Amino acid sequence: MTTIVDLATGQGLGVVDGHDHKLYRTVCTWWKEIEVLIITGATTGKVEAINTAIKNIKRTARG
Template sequence: TVCRWWKEIEVLIVTGATTAKVEANNTAIKHTKRTGRGFTNARNYKTRILLRSAARTAA
């Protein structure tokens, strides 16, 4: 497995670049979508998403 992934491992060692921020954003989007499930009223759905986004940026 290490041999197969060596190019990617070498890039990580040299640059220190990871996809952690992208993965964190994807997870946040999924959590936001999950928060809105069950709302039949579009306005309540939008309000809930905005409140969740505000809570994330305030922390």
């Protein structure tokens, strides 16, 4: 069981257990990237879409 604490205020936000703990660890691991998204709104969506289009063209070209 893990207690989630807001580091800015020190306030306890809740307790996680089981699958929630995995989500908590994932969010902690990616927090810097998540924070950048929240603050700037910048994503890699356009780049990912271009990469997908290129992969689809390659698949089509192979026949």
